[in-house]
Amino acid sequence: MTPLRIAFMGTPEFAAVGLRALIDAGHEIACVYSQPPRPAGRGHQMQRSPVHVLAEERGIPVRTPKSLRNVEAQADFAALDLDCAVVAAYGLILPQPILDAPRLGCLNIHASLLPRWRGAAPIHRALLAGDSETGVTIMRMDAGLDTGPMLLKGTVPITERTTAVKLHDALAVLGADLIVKALDGVAAGSLTPVPQPEVGVTYAAKLTREDGRLDWSRPAAETERQVRALNPWPGVWFDLGKERIKVLGAEAAGNPSGAAPGTLLDDRLTVACTEGAVRLTRVQRPGKAAVDGDAFLRGFQLPVGTVLTAP
Numbered sequence: 316m317t318p319l320r321i322a323f324m325g326t327p328e329f330a331a332v333g334l335r336a337l338i339d340a341g342h343e344i345a346c347v348y349s350q351p352p353r354p355a356g357r358g359h360q361m362q363r364s365p366v367h368v369l370a371e372e373r374g375i376p377v378r379t380p381k382s383l384r385n386v387e388a389q390a391d392f393a394a395l396d397l398d399c400a401v402v403a404a405y406g407l408i409l410p411q412p413i414l415d416a417p418r419l420g421c422l423n424i425h426a427s428l429l430p431r432w433r434g435a436a437p438i439h440r441a442l443l444a445g446d447s448e449t450g451v452t453i454m455r456m457d458a459g460l461d462t463g464p465m466l467l468k469g470t471v472p473i474t475e476r477t478t479a480v481k482l483h484d485a486l487a488v489l490g491a492d493l494i495v496k497a498l499d500g501v502a503a504g505s506l507t508p509v510p511q512p513e514v515g516v517t518y519a520a521k522l523t524r525e526d527g528r529l530d531w532s533r534p535a536a537e538t539e540r541q542v543r544a545l546n547p548w549p550g551v552w553f554d555l556g557k558e559r560i561k562v563l564g565a566e567a568a569g570n571p572s573g574a575a576p577g578t579l580l581d582d583r584l585t586v587a588c589t590e591g592a593v594r595l596t597r598v599q600r601p602g603k604a605a606v607d608g609d610a611f612l613r614g615f616q617l618p619v620g621t622v623l624t625a626p
Contacts, residue, residue: 317502319398324348329487330403331365333424336491344375345395350406351379383413392416401494414456419501421456424490430511433461434519438482442544448472451490453497455508464508466497478543522549529553531576535567535591553624563605564597579621584608
C-alpha cells in the first residue's frame, strides 16, 4: 500500500465508517471537512457530526465551511497539497476548482449500484422500490450529480426483512472496504475508471417527512416496504383523529373480505389496502411508549370495521 495524503469530506455515521478505515489503513488524513455543528435533541444543543467527532478524537484538523464556492475556501483546500480527496455523504456540492485540486482527483463512496439511484437518498429509495439488491460504487467525481466514472462496485442483497438501518450499516462497511482498495488501485495505476452506462439511470430524491405518510390506497407490499425503508427517519405515520400515530413495524397480510382501503379488519391492527392488507405490529402515540398493535387497539377501543383514515 502507498500511503496517500488525503482530505476526507463527509458528515454522518455512514461516512465515519469510511474515515475510520482510511485512518486504520495508514493514509495521512491532512484535513476533514464536515457539515457545521447543528442543534439537535430535546435541549437543542449544538452537536458535531459523527465524522467531526471521530476526526477530533484522532487529532485531525476539521473544517466546517458553509460553502466551497468562494475563492478563499478553494485556496485553503488547494493549499493542502493533496494526493486525493475522499467524499462520502458530505452535503455540499464540490465546485470544479475543488474537484481539480487533488493530484488523483476526488473519489466518492456512493451507496448504490450506479447509475441506479443517483442522488441524496439511495438506500431508502432502493428499499421503497423493492430492489432485490443494491451496493456501493466508488467513482471519480465530476461536475454532475453522481455521474462520474466508476472504479469499484460491491453488492448487498435486499431481502423481505431488510430494514434501512441494517442496509445502511452493511453498505457503510462495504464502502469502507472498497475505498481502501480503490485508493490502493489508483495509487498503483491498476484501476481504470469506467464510464457509467447511459441506460438504467434513476434518481434518489431527497426524503421529506411527507414521504412517511401512509396511504391505504397503495398496495400492502409497498406500505410494508415503506415502514422498513423510512424508520427511523423521516418515520412512517397516519393520522387518527387529532393524533399522529407512528408506525414502527408492519407486515403484509390478506384482505379476504375485500374491505375498502383504510378499514380495520381485526383486533391485531390489520388495515385493508387496495391490494391486500398490512398488519401494524408496532405503533406509537404522541408522548407514549411504543406498543404492539393489539395493545394499541385496546387503548383506543376501535371496533373492527372502523375506517382509520380515508385513502
